[in-house]
Amino acid sequence: MLTTPRKLVYCILVTLRYAQAIGVSVPFIAPANAPRVSGSLISLSLEQDRWTDWVGTTSKNDFFLNTLDNLLQLTGEPTQIRIGANSEDHTNFNPAIQFSQTTFPAVTSTVPYPEATNITVGNGYYQAVQFLPNGTHVIWGVNFGANNITAAFMETRAILQAFSSPAVRNAGIILDALEIGNEADLYPNNGLRVKGFSLAEYIQEWTTFASNVSATASISRTSHTKFWAGSFAGSSHSTSGFSPQALFSNGLLSSASGPLISTFSQHHYSGSFCSGSGGLLQDLMTKATIRSNLTIYAPDIIETRAKGLDYLLGETNSYSCHGAPGVSNTAGAALWTLDYALFAAQLNISRVYFHDGVGFKYNLIQPVTLTRSILDGSTLATPLAAHVQPQYYAAIIAGEAIGNSGTTQIAELSISNARLAGYAFFEHSRLARIILINSDAFFQGATSRPAIHVDFSFVGGTPDSQITVKRLNVGHADDVTGLKWGGQTYETPDGRVAGDLSVQTSTVAAGVDIQSTEVVMILFT
Ligand SMILES: *[C@@H]1O[C@H](CO)[C@@H](O)[C@H](O)[C@H]1NC(C)=O
Numbered sequence: 064m065l066t067t068p069r070k071l072v073y074c075i076l077v078t079l080r081y082a083q084a085i086g087v088s089v090p091f092i093a094p095a096n097a098p099r100v101s102g103s104l105i106s107l108s109l110e111q112d113r114w115t116d117w118v119g120t121t122s123k124n125d126f127f128l129n130t131l132d133n134l135l136q137l138t139g140e141p142t143q144i145r146i147g148a149n150s151e152d153h154t155n156f157n158p159a160i161q162f163s164q165t166t167f168p169a170v171t172s173t174v175p176y177p178e179a180t181n182i183t184v185g186n187g188y189y190q191a192v193q194f195l196p197n198g199t200h201v202i203w204g205v206n207f208g209a210n211n212i213t214a215a216f217m218e219t220r221a222i223l224q225a226f227s228s229p230a231v232r233n234a235g236i237i238l239d240a241l242e243i244g245n246e247a248d249l250y251p252n253n254g255l256r257v258k259g260f261s262l263a264e265y266i267q268e269w270t271t272f273a274s275n276v277s278a279t280a281s282i283s284r285t286s287h288t289k290f291w292a293g294s295f296a297g298s299s300h301s302t303s304g305f306s307p308q309a310l311f312s313n314g315l316l317s318s319a320s321g322p323l324i325s326t327f328s329q330h331h332y333s334g335s336f337c338s339g340s341g342g343l344l345q346d347l348m349t350k351a352t353i354r355s356n357l358t359i360y361a362p363d364i365i366e367t368r369a370k371g372l373d374y375l376l377g378e379t380n381s382y383s384c385h386g387a388p389g390v391s392n393t394a395g396a397a398l399w400t401l402d403y404a405l406f407a408a409q410l411n412i413s414r415v416y417f418h419d420g421v422g423f424k425y426n427l428i429q430p431v432t433l434t435r436s437i438l439d440g441s442t443l444a445t446p447l448a449a450h451v452q453p454q455y456y457a458a459i460i461a462g463e464a465i466g467n468s469g470t471t472q473i474a475e476l477s478i479s480n481a482r483l484a485g486y487a488f489f490e491h492s493r494l495a496r497i498i499l500i501n502s503d504a505f506f507q508g509a510t511s512r513p514a515i516h517v518d519f520s521f522v523g524g525t526p527d528s529q530i531t532v533k534r535l536n537v538g539h540a541d542d543v544t545g546l547k548w549g550g551q552t553y554e555t556p557d558g559r560v561a562g563d564l565s566v567q568t569s570t571v572a573a574g575v576d577i578q579s580t581e582v583v584m585i586l587f588t
């Protein structure tokens with residue numbers, strides 16, 4: 064019998080759906096070089112012009128605090144908060160101001176929520192840190208861009224005063240580090256220094272500021288609070304230009320403040336696109352892009368760790384312009400966030416601070432009601448209450464995968480498929496969970512949604528035959544709402560989880576199917 068073309072196509076699609084079966088080998092015992100992974104791997108960098116919108120002024124912002132508490136409950140480790148970024152270099156201090164005074168440029172369709180060009184803050188602005196969850200580690204930036212040491216000094220004094228207040232101390236909130244200036248490698252381009260501003264000049268000015276700031280904030284070899292160094296937008300990966308290698312070879316660590324540096328902070332965005340497309344979303348999610356975007360830092364990480372310093376991505380996210388519309392704010396970006404953070408972890412990047420600002424497209428969280436569209440700045444018919452965006456699910460999934468053992472190690476699984484990434488998580492050196500991410504973008508309007516079948520084999524031991532399977536359910540890669548993790552949603556008025564937990568019990572031998580644009584977690588007992 065002749066099959067109609069339509070039926071034929073259908074048969075081929077159905078065949079393709081199950082065509083791919085992949086065998087994945089999983090170590091049962093943590094490999095010797097598998098890095099420890101922190102429960103706060105996915106942390107936040109906040110644009111400081113609207114810091115009090117995030118946290119609150121005279122009372123806390125419950126929505127934001129709930130979203131942080133959800134994560135804390137999974138790992139026992141509070142999300143770290145870095146406050147600063149571009150507006151850090153446009154901030155001054157005035158004791159007569161209670162919280163902050165800001166001047167914003169005009170709204171445009173590409174930048175619906177611009178950063179303030181001028182921020183003046185008072186003591187209450189820093190004191191608001193008291194509302195963060197108990198035990199939160201904080202990193203705060205002070206102004207270096209304006210080259211006004213009095214501004215940096217007054218900010219530092221106010222930060223110290225806030226962190227030594229009874230309210231902040233009782234809440235166990237800890238100042239891990241101060242950062243002096245944001246992306247100083249861009250100063251010659253953005254007018255904060257003259258053209259040709261060199262790394263040697265940078266080090267000379269930085270050490271002058273650091274000497275004042277460390278004396279003001281009592282930063283010493285024995286204090287907990289230290290400096291983050293770098294916070295550069297890019298890296299030359301060499302001893303010329305701006306990079307950790309160049310800082311070290313030009314004597315930063317042997318300067319008077321050198322021993323007060325704990326960490327090198329690198330900033331990274333996947334690219335600069337102010338308008339989005341499906342192609343761009345697939346590029347962002349693609350396994351090879353994520354790996355090539357991060358492995359370029361491998362030499363920097365090795366050099367930094369060899370000096371005994373920590374290495375992290377202190378500010379990062381998908382695309383500049385505060386995200387590309389229809390890309391950075393989508394479910395596909397949640398898969399990118401998860402793969403990007405987990406891949407960073409196994410490169411020995413100890414933490415990844417996703418940059419968020421009120422109304423930015425690439426946010427994990429929108430902490431306050433928005434009245435303009437984040438996509439084009441148009442006035443919304445109905446104001447949009449505080450809510451989480453798709454990327455928030457990546458933080459939840461990473462938190463669950465890492466857990467609260469305090470011993471978790473991570474290893475990427477070797478999978479010879481351009482769309483499928485996988486990671487094993489070990490507790491007390493034993494396999495505890497696996498995460499699989501299928502980054503093939505399934506778009507609205509597409510008719511077939513292929514799946515990959517994965518069969519596991521184990522090396523060095525055999526897990527229990529029973530497994531639990533939990534899925535991130537995504538309608539389409541370009542959806543902006545409606546994600547469900549194990550059947551549950553975080554898209555609720557108070558940011559708390561809602562809905563019934565839905566997981567499947569299965570056997571290791573059965574393997575798992577994972578469809579395009581899906582995350583699967585396998586839990587071993
Ligand atoms: C910034 O704002 C403060 C307070 O409103 C004002 O005194 C100062 O002149 C402004 N600075 C610039 C550069 O506009």
Ligand SMILES: *[C@@H]1O[C@H](CO)[C@@H](O)[C@H](O)[C@H]1NC(C)=O
Nearest residue numbers: 212213216274275276278279
């Ligand atoms: C830091 O700079 C401020 C402003 O110039 C000055 O008043 C203060 O004494 C300096 N502190 C130290 C310890 O150098």
Ligand SMILES: *[C@@H]1O[C@H](CO)[C@@H](O)[C@H](O)[C@H]1NC(C)=O
Nearest residue numbers: 155156157211212213214217
């Ligand atoms: C530097 O900051 C101080 C403290 O806010 C301010 O009084 C002074 O005007 C600033 N200097 C310049 C040149 O802007």
Ligand SMILES: *[C@@H]1O[C@H](CO)[C@@H](O)[C@H](O)[C@H]1NC(C)=O
Nearest residue numbers: 197198230232233234235236
């Ligand atoms: C914060 O946690 C510490 C240690 O568990 C505890 O002693 C303290 O009372 C807590 N503070 C608040 C405000 O809950």
Ligand SMILES: *[C@@H]1O[C@H](CO)[C@@H](O)[C@H](O)[C@H]1NC(C)=O
Nearest residue numbers: 332333334351352353355356
């Ligand atoms: C990230 O990878 C993409 C695809 O290879 C490339 O176009 C982009 O330039 C990379 N971005 C960075 C910052 O390396």
Ligand SMILES: *[C@@H]1O[C@H](CO)[C@@H](O)[C@H](O)[C@H]1NC(C)=O
Nearest residue numbers: 095096098361365409410411
């Ligand atoms: C991460 O650090 C460990 C311990 O120093 C090392 O064995 C491993 O090779 C490092 N991994 C990478 C990708 O550099």
